[in-house]
Amino acid sequence: MNAETIEAMSQLEMTADKFWNISRDTGNFINILLKMMNAKNVLELGTSNGYSALWMADALKETNGHLTTIEFWEKRQCIAREYFEKCGFSDIITCKIGSAYDVIKNEIKEKFDLVFIDANKQEYIKYFEVIDPLLKRGSVILADNITSHAAKVKPFVDTISKRDDYQVQILDLPDGLLVAYKK
Numbered sequence: 001m002n003a004e005t006i007e008a009m010s011q012l013e014m015t016a017d018k019f020w021n022i023s024r025d026t027g028n029f030i031n032i033l034l035k036m037m038n039a040k041n042v043l044e045l046g047t048s049n050g051y052s053a054l055w056m057a058d059a060l061k062e063t064n065g066h067l068t069t070i071e072f073w074e075k076r077q078c079i080a081r082e083y084f085e086k087c088g089f090s091d092i093i094t095c096k097i098g099s100a101y102d103v104i105k106n107e108i109k110e111k112f113d114l115v116f117i118d119a120n121k122q123e124y125i126k127y128f129e130v131i132d133p134l135l136k137r138g139s140v141i142l143a144d145n146i147t148s149h150a151a152k153v154k155p156f157v158d159t160i161s162k163r164d165d166y167q168v169q170i171l172d173l174p175d176g177l178l179v180a181y182k183k
């Protein structure tokens, strides 16, 4: 990890509650997973100020991969863009502004190795509907806040857990992280 990213992450960790960022442990886990998978193309729903994207971009720099990240709060994504620039990740991150469901449905056609869901908790089930066609066998869905927002994400968790073509595990990381492998 370069010095700018280490510095950016420690700055962002000071305001993590305000920007609803993932935990450091969750970020580290996602970073390791992307490297293990040799992930090339990743999609994030819910950029916020870019903290989780920095964890992912650090791994994708190593795998020669690319991240597309979607956020509907423009001010937040502006902050994220500044950090991406500062840390040298502008060339491997594409930022999209808008409602995650609409952006995916109307603008995104490519396939992804991994999709990280961390936007509106009640909409996880809707996101799944448009993400599923973008995943090949061997692709992975990660979804945060599975235990912290259990009631809101229940329709998504129940649906994906019943699907024969997904293998699902909820990890005991802060807020609960769902990992789903497409068989």
Ligand SMILES: C[S@@+](CC[C@H](N)C(=O)[O-])C[C@H]1O[C@@H](n2cnc3c(N)ncnc32)[C@H](O)[C@@H]1O
Binding pocket: 019, 020, 021, 022, 045, 046, 047, 048, 049, 050, 051, 052, 053, 070, 071, 072, 073, 076, 098, 099, 100, 101, 118, 119, 120, 123
């Ligand atoms: C939990 S935060 C994301 C945190 C970020 N992944 C991180 O760990 O650094 C959720 C973000 O999703 C955004 N959001 C909520 N609903 C959305 C939607 N329907 N489309 C796009 N972004 C949305 C919020 O503005 C917020 O910044």
